[in-house]
Amino acid sequence: MKSNNLTIRTILFLIAFLIATPGFSQQPDNQKKMPTKDEIMEMSYQDLLNMPFEQLIQLANVVGVSAEDLLQMIMNKDVSSASKTKEKVFQSPLSTTVITKEELTASGVTSIAEALRLVPGMIVREKTPGNYDLHIRGNDNTPPKNVNLYSEDAMSLVMIDNRPVFNYSFGGTFWETLPIDLNDVERIEVIRGPSSALYGPNAVGGVINIITKHPDSSKPTANANLQMGTQNNRIFNGGISGGVGKKFKYRVSGNYQYKERFQDDFYVFDINKRMSYDQMDSLHMYWGNAFQKPTHADTLFKEKITSKNLATDKFGANVFLYYDLNKEVNFVLSAGTQKSEVVSTTLGNAAIPYVGRTSNTQYVDVRAKAYGLDFQTNYMFGDQEVEKSNPGYHINPNIFNAQLEYDYKIGTLTLRPGVSYQATMYTDKKYVDIDAKEGFLNGDKRLSGIAGFFRADYKPFERLRLIAAIRADKYDIPDKTYLTYQFISTFNLNENNILRAVYSRANRGPFIVDSHADLTAASVPHVLSLYWSGNQNLKLPVMDMVEFGYRLKLFGRMMIDLEAFHNTTKDYSYFNLDSMVYKVQTGQPSRKGYIDYRNFDMNTVQNGITCNISVVVDKKINFSVFGTYQVTKINDFYPRTLGFMLTNLQTGLNAGNPKKVSVITPDSLVNTTNKSTPNVFGGMSLSYYPTHKLSISATGYFYTSQIIETTKVDVTNNTAKKNYFDGIAGVPDMYSVKAKFIPNLKVSYKFWKENSLYINARNFLGNSEKEFAYTDQIKGTYLVGVELNF
């Protein structure tokens, strides 16, 4: 009966089609009377075989791209970040993964950070709902036994359309401060491995370049994606685009996300248990046997964390203007704003691992391309409280970038010289008493750097490609020039097999806090003050990497991508206790500790392998499985916490022995394994389109267990733990993050044209294990949504 109905419908469509088609090739309006793609796909073979060939061709045009080409599109996507020219992922000279907008939509990821769970080589842990810790390949929590700041990924460069969105004050990326959201993304390109010769400082672990959408035509379009669910989740994305004439186009977008925590209590280090929101205000400061209640204690905690439930609350709006003069000359201007408040982890040393963080920033970015010249400049400014209500952490960032590159081709040789300039200025002068040294900067603090770079891409013969990139960065602080480079070769055994080899060196850039810290912290009021100082002569961390890769296409539908890497990183800098002075003065604390930033002999050595297997079964099914195995050694590491050193220096400190200096002797250094990066991590995805209306996407992400050590713990000296609040023995020596598998499922149904209703279950088995030390349980989130496209 169903078959008969279909046949009748087909005949009716054909009659309509025949009526509409006299001279159809001259009348594009008749397209409106064509059967839709869905209707054509539901036609039987018999119907299609009985059709005149001319009409069949017309129907094929409605269906669109051929299946074989579709396979290529799904599996072998365009990428531009890896070599700064558009090419296929299969040919990419570096370890590269591209996530397209179609994959983002299908997978059901709810944020750009979560989307990176679809990328091989990424470690992605959710600290609190919507707030993620991300690392490319690893080197997490280096050095261990220090503050949480060193658990941030300060060595991976995140960019939006080549504009760095890096946090130059402390290092790393505050993901919630990205003004764009999934709706703005055309694709996300991830390069694993050091790439600062191509992208500049901080592209050490790798690069994440988020490419925004460009309207295809001037036709006005609008889209919205709205989803709501458990934990009071509200995620709204919307945008309109269009143009005037053929040359001018625009796109305006907005996004909003709100997520709540799965629990309303907070872990407190020194009592080793969780306390309610209201109980937190009753905590007393603690030192030795003395208890002191902080001034304004009743409001202090609630100022830091304004709601017991809030995890993520963020908003962003953007406008993009495009002017395409001709094929060779085009301009893009984008500008936007964002406002966010999240409860995430502290950067510094605190009584609890949580802190509120707010940000309100704006940016403008201009890109121009003309006859091989490529110019980009941008400016970001705003107001950020990276640890809310802590006067030392309320700052105004100002970041300026300008870059000019030129593409010059001679036969199979492409040369790309360029120059770039960056200036960053962070200030806390609006929020602190500079004379009283209330801030950690106490005024305007600047960093700048100018760079020249050159890239040559040469094919001596068809199968062999050689790339050399070299870059010199001259910084003002430290007053040094750093040379970074990449030497890459790819060899096509044949069209289905490619061998790759990479040798590269990259360096991290200077940070404001390393260079300019000027903080006075009363750890115990009237008893002990600590003084933090930056260091303007630090050596910058440098990574050297050797990598070999092999890509293989099988059966025209499977791609296997293997990469084996070995890297060493040296010249780490971090802060440690230098000395302590005892002096009794009226109104002054008797003990003063001096903390400074120094380079240490510590180095890390990482060996690993990543494998990604993608299979496109047909138009209806594709899937991928990927995983990384890695081991990282930390050599010449001083395995003591700041707390231990603090206690050690205080012992015997008195009028007769008024100054003691920390001494790190060579025999106190150890070689150890970095336990904070999981040995194995990876994911999988399966997309299934049983009909053109229905799509089902299952994704999964997993990692093995890790151990995170902070300054709160010291396995060699438990007495060092009594730092802050009501000190009760029993703080765990180190935090073990258990292995976790996070399965997700999205089922979407197109109810009309390109408009869909969907259900989206994240971590749907409800595994509640914490994904980061001392923070929140992350349980299942269940959403319903609608996606509208006009």
Place this chain on the structure above:
Amino acid sequence: MKKVRLLLCLAGLFYLALGYGQNEKFKALFVYNFTNYVEWPGGTSGNFIITVVGYSPIVSELEAISKLKKVGNATIEVKVVNSASEIGSTNIVYVPAAKKKSVPEIADAMAGKPTLVITDMAQGKFGINFVEVNSKQSFQISKSNIEEHRLKVNSSLLELGTVVN
């Protein structure tokens, strides 16, 4: 043991994946339609043979058509071979894109034979080549190449594709 099970599951998944045909429906329909516009010397007595070189999802689509349609009075028979040397007497040879490197030897093997060679790639050696034009399925057609194979092509087919030399 768990690892062994996981590997077995993955192996099973790949097996299923590779055995699953892709939707090449329209290309197969085009191939069938070409037979209405091409005339083979001596007509199409016996089975009408379509030979596919190497694995291609179009095989299952052609087989579906063979159960529903004939070419003239001839039953359609779909054969799959691994290399050019295995191609016997056939009316049509279909060369999938994955077999691009076999093009020269297929050209040699088919030279002068009354066979319509259809490929899924843009190149200049054969009668009909499937190509994508502006994300739409189209085909290039070479009248001279078809005639070199002693076949006659109806001029109306030339109007539906892109004529190449």
